[in-house]
Amino acid sequence: MKKWLTVGFVIFLTLVLAACTNAEASEDQAETETSTNQETETPTPSEDTNEKQVVTFWHAMGGAAQGALEKIVDDYNNSQDDIQVNAEYQGTYDEALTKFHTVAGTETAPTMIQVFEIGTMSMINSGHIEPIQNYVDKDNYDMTGLEENIINYYKIDDTFYSMPFNSSTPVMYYNKDAFEAAGLDGETPPRTFEEIMEASKAIHQNNSEMKGFALQAYGWLFEQLLANQGALLMNNDNGRTDTPTEIGFTEEQGKSIFQWVETMIEEETFANYGTDGDSMVSGFLAGDVAMFMQSSASARDVIDNADFEVGVAFIPHPENTEREGVVIGGASLWMVDDKDQAEKDAAWEFMKYLQTKEVQAEWHVETGYFAINPEAYNEELVKDAYAEMPQLRVTVDQLQSTTSSYATQGAIMDMIPEGRRIIETALETVYNGGEVDETYQNAVDQLNQSIESANAARGE
Amino acid sequence: MTEFVIQSEQAYAKVWNKARKRQRLHSFLKGLLFLLPSILLFSVFLFYPLAKTIYLSFYLTDASGATTVYVGLENYKQLFISPIFQKSLEVTFLFVVYTVPGTIVISLFLALLANEKLKGIGIFRTIFSSTMGISVAAASVFWMFLFHPTIGWLNQMLATFGVDSIGWLTDPDWALFSVSISTIWMNIGFTFLILLGGLQSIDRYLYESADIDGAGYFYKLRRITIPMLSPTLFFVITVSFINAFQTFGQVDMLTRGGPQNETNVIVYSIYQEAFMNYKHGAASAQAIILFILILLLTFIQFKLGERKVHYQ
Structure with missing residues (x-):
């Protein structure tokens, strides 16, 4: 009896293990099957005689954006017979960049890769990329049609190193129904730190279940709140005139954000979701919090999923400062060096295709990322979407009403990803009752230390 | 002559x-x-x-990990004044203290239960060891749902009892504890299986003669089972120790080292330094320190622990 039980147990175990591995294997199979299907199902007469130039495109678009991007790639592959673009998802921006740095200069490196804006300096320093400017010059391609702020960010020393692609800025989302229930005007959202505190109080008083405001502990949002009050993140004009040697914001500017949050925590109108953006969005949708800041790229998602009316507003600034505007976020496309010229030329063709107003219109409407080519806003597709969701317009307005300055041009430095994590830890510390002065000083010390060691590693 | x-x-x-x-x-x-x-x-x-x-560990590196500047022991010096590294040392030790005894005690308890000869005990043995067949990634996703602040089962259960919800993974006081619970759950399967194997190989005659002498259950447990199981226990403890020091997957999936670095164990900190901050030199220095730590602890364990081990 016992023997049989043991045998049964062993069989069960093997089955469990086999099931696990099988599931993985069949998934892989399914994936390769679909990808081969796509290639074979769209037969092209010239395929046999004229081999397609394959372009490997690494990207970091997950979720809804991944679907939208893959559709664009498929459309492109079907629209012509010479180039086959293989889009490969490589995880988050951080992960994709890490993978690139590991394989750069080897056979397995992709032809082109999407890298987030703060990876710009890291890519240039890697020495494995070819500036897009070479192709712009060769082709006499007109880049002046792009959105001005995007050019400001990506043009470094008069050179475009990468092709802008998906750009977003943070906006403030708010629950219009909750505003009206609290006796506030849902059409005039708060614009300053102080107004947000007032509105939060009113909302929390009206409905004790609902907090007023949530700020995800996310370094990018902190940078944007700095830029919006005209503060620099790094010295030497945000690294635009020379390599930064220390942080660029003053104590008053940096602390303003910490103190603002601290006051709201004391007034119990602040919702703490830590670094978890997904929980924050689901908290907003569930009516736990009335306002939060997030990338405009989530606009479509949030508006579609909310069962109340969602408002979209500009991000706030302290009352005693002027609104300066936002820094462009998102990612751009990089041409990887040491590949065949034919392959790189094919990638360039695909990059140009992504710039066209039709593709950009589709991309903007499907995701909430900007159209980097402003002509796209005149497309019917976009006009229809705006009629249906006027909130999408706000994200564009905020970008276009930004004052051009070093602050809103955005900082370039290779240690910014690390800097973000330092800021995030500091924000979390304050959210959990840490002392502002001490936390702020620690964060600044760590930032300066990180800048110093990044410069030392480059032998500067 | x-x-x-x-x-x-x-x-x-x-x-x-x-x-x-x-x-x-x-x-x-x-x-x-x-x-x-x-x-x-x-x-x-x-x-x-x-x-x-x-x-x-003696160099600074660029993003691809190629060495750029020789700095000697600078990387090590930086580590010992870095508050983040001190924090991650502390967190790692706490994590070991939370998970190793918990895993061993629970697994031993389950193994003793499952060692009884009862009808259908195989079903329980299967259940108890089933976590071995689940990958860390899958288990972490599963626990992430349980820990979710609003829709997670744990907080919903608390709510039905009228207790305030807990920020399992976002509250710095709870995060390490939550990660430890999920780790204990993940490790139980393997530990249980090894311990059950050890229990099964104990000679039955020992129990029979103890029965004749009229020894009670706990006396037998203390005088026969534990001593006879000691080689297996020693193995399991050593392996659990090393595993706990090298934990990475669940931290990466559940908390990414946060909140406020409360779950930033050394291996995660190494990963972060090398592959997110691109400081391969500093990361290597941390790896060396971790290596020395594990080496020392294993050595001490062999010196102290092995004395108590009874080999047949």
Whole structure:
């Protein structure tokens, strides 16, 4: 009896293990099957005689954006017979960049890769990329049609190193129904730190279940709140005139954000979701919090999923400062060096295709990322979407009403990803009752230390 | 005459020594030949990376990990004044203290239960060891749902009892505890299976003679089961210790080292330094320190723990 039980147990175990591995294997199979299907199902007469130039495109678009991007790639592959673009998802921006740095200069490196804006300096320093400017010059391609702020960010020393692609800025989302229930005007959202505190109080008083405001502990949002009050993140004009040697914001500017949050925590109108953006969005949708800041790229998602009316507003600034505007976020496309010229030329063709107003219109409407080519806003597709969701317009307005300055041009430095994590830890510390002065000083010390060691590693 | 004898004896000893030496060399080479495959594999996958890590720890690197500037012991010096590294040392020790005893005690308890000869005990043995077949990634996703602040089962259960919800993974006071719970759950399967195997191999005659002497259950447990199980227990404790020090997957999936670095265990901190901050030098220095720590602790364990181990 016992023997049989043991045998049964062993069989069960093997089955469990086999099931696990099988599931993985069949998934892989399914994936390769679909990808081969796509290639074979769209037969092209010239395929046999004229081999397609394959372009490997690494990207970091997950979720809804991944679907939208893959559709664009498929459309492109079907629209012509010479180039086959293989889009490969490589995880988050951080992960994709890490993978690139590991394989750069080897056979397995992709032809082109999407890298987030703060990876710009890291890519240039890697020495494995070819500036897009070479192709712009060769082709006499007109880049002046792009959105001005995007050019400001990506043009470094008069050179475009990468092709802008998906750009977003943070906006403030708010629950219009909750505003009206609290006796506030849902059409005039708060614009300053102080107004947000007032509105939060009113909302929390009206409905004790609902907090007023949530700020995800996310370094990018902190940078944007700095830029919006005209503060620099790094010295030497945000690294635009020379390599930064220390942080660029003053104590008053940096602390303003910490103190603002601290006051709201004391007034119990602040919702703490830590670094978890997904929980924050689901908290907003569930009516736990009335306002939060997030990338405009989530606009479509949030508006579609909310069962109340969602408002979209500009991000706030302290009352005693002027609104300066936002820094462009998102990612751009990089041409990887040491590949065949034919392959790189094919990638360039695909990059140009992504710039066209039709593709950009589709991309903007499907995701909430900007159209980097402003002509796209005149497309019917976009006009229809705006009629249906006027909130999408706000994200564009905020970008276009930004004052051009070093602050809103955005900082370039290779240690910014690390800097973000330092800021995030500091924000979390304050959210959990840490002392502002001490936390702020620690964060600044760590930032300066990180800048110093990044410069030392480059032998500067 | 005597001189001659001594001489011949010396000569004999010489020859004998020589033969013995040759014999030794011969068997040494033979042994080496048998070890060759593992030496080769170890060299490629362990010794070379170790040497390279030590080398890297004296340099600053660029993003791809190529060395740029020689800094000597600077990376180590920086570590010992870095509050983040001190924090991650502290967190790692706490994590070991939370998970190792918990895993061993629960698994031992379950193994003792499952060792009873009852009808259908195989079902329970299967259930208890089933977490072994679940990957860390899958288990972490599962626990992430349980820990979710609003829709997670744990908080919903608390809500039905009227208790305030807990920020399992976002509250710095709870995060490490939550990660530890999920880790204990993940490790139970393996530990349980090994301990059950150990229990099954204990000679039944020992229990029979104890029964004749009229010994009670707990007396038998203390005097027979635990001593006879001690080699297995020792193995399990050592392996659990090393595993706990090297935990990475669940931290990466559940908290990414946050909130406020409360779950930033050393291995995660190494990963972050090397692959997110691109400071391969500092990361290597941390790896070396972790290596020394585990080496020391394992050594101490063998010195202290093994005395109590009873081999048959």
